[in-house]
Amino acid sequence: MKFTKALFYFLSISILISCSSVKETKKDDGKIDFTFLQLNDVYEIAPIQGGEFGGMARVAKVHKDLLKENKNTMLFMAGDFLNPSLIGTLKVDGERVRGKQMVEVMNAMHFDLVAFGNHEFDISPKDLQKRLNESTFPWISANVKLKTKEGSIPFYKEVNGVKKEVHETFIKEFIDKDGTKVKIGFISVCIPSNPQEHLEYSNMFVKARASYASLKDKVDVVFGLTHVKLANDKRIAKLIPELPLIMGGHEHTNSNNFIGNVQISKADANAKTVYIHRVSYDKKTKKTVVKSELKEINTSIREDEKVGKIVNKWQNILNAKINDIIKNPSEIIYKTAIPLDGRDVTVRSTQSNLGTVIAKAMSFAYDDEIDAALVNGGSIRIDDQLIGNVTAVDIFRVLPYGGAILKVEIKGRLLKRVLDYGQLAAGTGAYLQRYQIQQKGKNWFIAQKPLDSDKTYTIAFSDYLLKGFDIPFLSDKSTEVFSIYTPKETELANDIRKAVVAYLKSK
Structure with missing residues (x-):
């Protein structure tokens, strides 16, 4: 009898607890x-x-x-x-x-x-x-x-x-x-x-x-x-x-x-x-x-191991390929507190400080023996700003397609047409980033002097610009393009990315 009462009591408590749990979960x-x-x-x-x-x-x-x-x-x-x-x-x-x-x-x-x-x-x-x-x-x-x-x-x-x-x-x-x-x-x-x-x-x-x-x-x-x-x-x-x-x-x-x-x-x-x-x-x-x-998202956050392995796999592929092109790709080559602006909205519409760096580097590659330099904004593909420590890989990210820097002898009249076209192309990849070229009102100046339509200028161009894609009337076949020098593989100007790295390292 005592056993039956105890069993009944135990079962009653169990049912109450069970009902209470169900009630809680359903609330x-x-x-x-x-x-x-x-x-x-x-x-x-x-x-x-x-x-x-x-x-x-x-x-x-x-x-x-x-x-x-x-x-x-x-x-x-x-x-x-x-x-x-x-x-x-x-x-x-x-x-x-x-x-x-x-x-x-x-x-x-x-x-x-x-x-x-x-x-x-x-x-x-x-x-x-x-x-x-x-x-x-x-x-x-x-x-x-x-x-x-x-x-x-x-x-x-x-x-x-x-x-x-x-x-x-x-x-x-x-x-x-x-x-x-x-x-x-x-x-x-x-x-x-x-x-x-x-x-x-x-x-x-x-x-x-x-x-x-x-x-x-x-x-x-x-x-x-x-x-x-x-x-x-x-x-x-x-x-x-x-x-x-x-x-x-x-x-x-x-x-x-x-x-x-x-x-x-x-x-x-x-x-x-x-x-x-x-x-x-x-x-x-x-x-x-x-x-x-x-x-x-900074160094205080540990990396997830699984995702980290996939990232490392791709980084190893990248490093293997980049090492074939440039030594010490992760080396810090430059430090900047002022963001170098490579965002699309900037480099395709206005003169950017990063665009200026690239154009200066193009001149640097030819020991500054040119009048000016031009690169199409569409060549700058990072769509971001560089700040703090800048590495060689960062520059390759800025200019992933590379390409040679061409030294071009061009008639002033055609150069003016090119510059005018670049301004009208604001908002597209054909907008031109410049060095030693300024616009004052409607007039263009080359190295602080008014552009002379009859003069022949020596300009460093990104090779893409001479293909006639962005600027239809500018190509190696243009009658007012008098000569094009294509650098040898051993020359710095052979790869625009290497030229920018070398230029920044020299600063």
């Missing part, structure tokens, strides 16, 4: 927290500026730590990661890398969503399709489509013969420990600044609004993941004031702006910083609270 307080880790405009998988900042293996460690803090964490790339990069120009197994290294790293990091940036369209349609197929993460695009003979279609991934479309919007569901569920949606548009024959751009503002309209009744809250100018993001914020947060790219300097209640956040390029957004959502009040932290 839904209607509030849920989740975290976004945002990157944008990342071209380098390894740390930059002498190893001081950036590095995807460090970001991977931050990501893992955030997942431990809250399993409901998403990792984003707000566009621009496949190009440009020095590794991307290399040939491995007979093929140009063209962003393959970045996709391999990002697959290992388990990105949750990526947006297209304008630099994704630098590479050929064939290479872009390969990268899409290789990626294990989802992409999003509302206003950029693939143009085919049959018409415009969404981008897609093709794996084992099966095609899967890239959608205009994206939905993610989270659930927390107490059972609160939330559906969050994402919209994305890309700046139409890289027109290509295989692309069709729709109006980004129309598509942003349409995407939001298609999502708002399917989810609890909608966020933006964009790659457009800040001014465009601000307009989107005005058009869709219900967005709590737009995670943006394109600009390379961190910023955090508010248009009404819409927060617009952009991190620094090349993962020098990342944004951590801790989001709280209340299903009863429909209120979203975003607390954002700009985190510097």
Whole structure:
């Protein structure tokens, strides 16, 4: 009898505890927290500026730590990661890398969503399709489509013969420990600044609004993941004031702006910083609270071992190839407290201090025995600023395609046409970075003297400029190009990158 009573008591307590546990697990307080880790405009998988900042293996460690803090964490790339990069120009197994290294790293990091940036369209349609197929993460695009003979279609991934479309919007569901569920949606548009024959751009503002309209009744809250100018993001914020947060790219300097209640956040390029957004959502009040932290990625952060191995593999490939071209590629050759500006928006529109350095180096390569130097802004591919310790590899990243510096005897009349064309081409790769050439009003000056249309000048040109691509009337066949000296392999002028390295080392 005593045994039966004891057993009954034990079973009763067990049932009560069990019911209590079930009650606790089923309790839904209607509030849920989740975290976004945002990157944008990342071209380098390894740390930059002498190893001081950036590095995807460090970001991977931050990501893992955030997942431990809250399993409901998403990792984003707000566009621009496949190009440009020095590794991307290399040939491995007979093929140009063209962003393959970045996709391999990002697959290992388990990105949750990526947006297209304008630099994704630098590479050929064939290479872009390969990268899409290789990626294990989802992409999003509302206003950029693939143009085919049959018409415009969404981008897609093709794996084992099966095609899967890239959608205009994206939905993610989270659930927390107490059972609160939330559906969050994402919209994305890309700046139409890289027109290509295989692309069709729709109006980004129309598509942003349409995407939001298609999502708002399917989810609890909608966020933006964009790659457009800040001014465009601000307009989107005005058009869709219900967005709590737009995670943006394109600009390379961190910023955090508010248009009404819409927060617009952009991190620094090349993962020098990342944004951590801790989001709280209340299903009863429909209120979203975003607390954002700009985190510097530096030497204090340990590297994730798995991602680090992939980065090292690609760095070893890079070093092996670079060592064939230049000794001590990691040597610090210059220190600068003032950023050397190689961003596209600068070098393709105004005279940049980095453009001046490159043009001066071109003159230096010929012992300053020339009148002036010109290089097309489109040759500068780093789309970033150099600050602090500058290495030889940094210069190769600035000018990944290399090329010779040509010494050209050119008629003043043609030189003026070239300079005028370069000014009119502001905003494109044909804009000219200069040394010993100034414009005062509408007049050009060469070495402080007015340009003489009848005089013959000796000008150092980047070899690309004499191919007639950027400036159609300038080539080795132009009648007012009197002579072109192409340097021998043993000469410094044979490789513009080596000339810049030598020039900076001399300072």
